[in-house]
Amino acid sequence: MLRxxxxxxxxxxxxxxxxxxxxxxxxxxxxxxxxxGLWIVLLALVISAPISFVVLRGERDRASVEIAQKVDRMKAGLEANRAQEDVDDDAARAQGQTS
Structure with a gap:
C-alpha cells in the first residue's frame, strides 16, 4: 500500500x-x-488522476489483494475469539448448574 x-x-x-x-x-x-499556485496544483491533480489510474493498475490490484487478505485475517481472528467466548460461556453455565 505504501508503494x-x-x-x-x-x-x-x-x-x-x-x-x-x-x-x-x-x-x-x-x-x-x-x-x-492553486491553479497549477489543481491542474496537476486533474492531469495526474487518469495517468495514475491507467499506469498504476497492476500496483492498485496488488494493494487491493493485500488489503483483502488483511481483512480476512482480522475476520478469522474475530470469529475465533467469538467462538472461544461461546465455549467459555457454556463452560461457566455448565459449572454454575452443577454447583
Missing part, C-alpha cells in the same frame, strides 16, 4: 513540475490574479 501511495505521489510531483513549466513558459494559461 502505491509513493508511486501516486511521484506521478503527481511529475505532473506538478510539467504544469509549472507549461504555465511559466506561457503554453498553459496562468490563473486569475493571485490564484496561480
Amino acid at each position: 502505491y501511495t509513493l508511486m501516486r505521489l511521484g506521478i503527481l510531483a511529475g505532473c506538478l513540475v510539467v504544469v509549472w513549466a507549461l504555465v511559466y513558459s506561457g503554453l498553459a494559461p496562468r490563473g486569475l490574479g493571485a490564484s496561480n
Whole structure:
C-alpha cells in the first residue's frame, strides 16, 4: 500500500513540475490574479488522476489483494475469539448448574 501511495505521489510531483513549466513558459494559461499556485496544483491533480489510474493498475490490484487478505485475517481472528467466548460461556453455565 505504501508503494502505491509513493508511486501516486511521484506521478503527481511529475505532473506538478510539467504544469509549472507549461504555465511559466506561457503554453498553459496562468490563473486569475493571485490564484496561480492553486491553479497549477489543481491542474496537476486533474492531469495526474487518469495517468495514475491507467499506469498504476497492476500496483492498485496488488494493494487491493493485500488489503483483502488483511481483512480476512482480522475476520478469522474475530470469529475465533467469538467462538472461544461461546465455549467459555457454556463452560461457566455448565459449572454454575452443577454447583
